């Protein structure tokens with residue numbers, strides 16, 4: 001039986017991992033982009049939420065799967081070598097919000113979130129000296145974690161592919177084909193792909209995919225903007241700090257990312273329906289974040305330490321609840337849509353839930369593979385390693401001694417391994433962004449100003465393409481304009 005997953009975000013990738021455990025399932029993971037995880041899954045806060053902010057009376061599935069996801073990530077991250085930390089979080093309580101704070105402690109008890117309690121200001125400040133003087137108390141949740149979401153997607157896909165999932169990138173699903181009430185496959189920009197079951201995990205575009213089988217709902221694009229500071233700032237809270245959630249979002253966060261940068265944000269702004277990929281940032285949005293963050297911290301780092309602004313788009317479902325459904329009309333169509341926060345946290349639990357639905361609704365008998373491999377190793381890095389270890393790396397491969405990215409200490413050997421891994425999962429185009437996410441080159445203070453060209457040169461050499469034609473990400477993002485020297489050589493040009 002062939003199962004095809006539309007969308008290789010954290011949800012599609014988690015479902016692919018679970019699907020790869022079973023015999024008799026021929027699994028395809030399909031994405032319109034050149035690489036995996038380039039939707040909401042690469043631009044979010046990266047928090048593994050504890051689950052005490054979810055009201056089980058309003059959203060029972062969200063509440064249950066968030067708590068389960070938080071627990072499951074500990075094992076998944078170990079098996080897949082995904083960098084993760086669980087520093088715990090402080091939800092700061094300001095004058096007038098005492099009742100709200102108590103509600104979250106109650107929700108923690110109801111949802112079974114361990115260790116959540118209300119701290120008076122003195123105790124909160126002892127745990128985290130950076131909290132602002134305005135906070136009168138804090139809700140402490142020790143199980144909150146931080147993950148690099150793009151690392152998580154890449155690891156999941158590498159693991160799924162090693163267990164025989166086929167990844168098809170640059171493949172846009174245009175229509176799900178149904179005949180006699182059953183799913184038959186999908187029509188894409190590359191032609192028809194046959195499938196018995198189609199899982200719709202297309203993020204903000206899931207409503208459009210679902211529309212092709214006659215389902216009628218709309219996902220609202222809700223943008224969240226961020227500010228990223230470099231890793232050398234002197235404001236480094238040890239714990240995640242955030243404000244009380246609002247009906248629109250989980251509020252503004254201050255968090256030290258896995259790469260040790262200080263991240264603040266996001267905003268929450270509803271966009272018109274035709275702006276699903278509008279990830280631009282604005283002066284208003286960024287000012288809002290700075291204002292909110294300065295209420296959370298005693299002081300903010302100076303603005304000249306900001307290295308990047310970016311934004312992500314939340315796929316807001318009609319009544320706030322995730323749309324997770326296995327339909328019998330048409331038979332074989334499964335929606336995993338409108339997965340707004342805490343979708344990253346819940347992803348492993350959502351994937352297991354989808355398989356339970358699939359078994360129940362379609363009466364499938366799925367046999368586990370004997371040969372399933374739960375493990376995957378990340379790229380070995382020389383950054384932060386002692387000199388004697390780096391020496392060993394260089395003895396093994398001298399290209400570890402050739403540093404390409406000085407901000408993040410990334411060697412040529414690591415860049416080449418990133419490219420090898422992109423080829424291993426079957427990417428058609430080796431993009432600069434793909435190399436950046438895997439190697440962490442171009443991720444530091446200069447954001448690639450110094451190393452981008454050297455990396456593009458490595459890509460052009462390996463791919464046998466001209467340097468100017470190396471792409472940042474999409475087809476429209478080539479590095480140069482063409483071979484300008486052809487004009488000097490008097491050759492014909494367009």
Ligand SMILES: Cc1cc2nc3c(=O)[nH]c(=O)nc-3n(C[C@H](O)[C@H](O)[C@H](O)COP(=O)(O)OP(=O)(O)OC[C@H]3O[C@@H](n4cnc5c(N)ncnc54)[C@H](O)[C@@H]3O)c2cc1C
Pocket residue numbers: 006007008009010011012030031032033036037038039040041042043044045046047048049171172173174201202203204205206209223224225266311312313314315339340341342343344345346
């Ligand atoms: C600002 C912001 C902050 C957040 N913070 C957190 C947080 O801290 N913790 C947390 O738990 N959650 C957080 N979330 C939520 C989390 O990011 C999402 O729930 C999660 O990333 C959704 O994953 P997804 O796979 O459903 O969607 P996506 O990651 O968007 O993936 C969908 C994929 O489908 C592909 N696609 C779309 N249409 C097609 C098509 N027609 N054919 C082929 N492919 C297609 C896209 O290219 C994309 O790769 C946040 C979200 C945002 C935006």
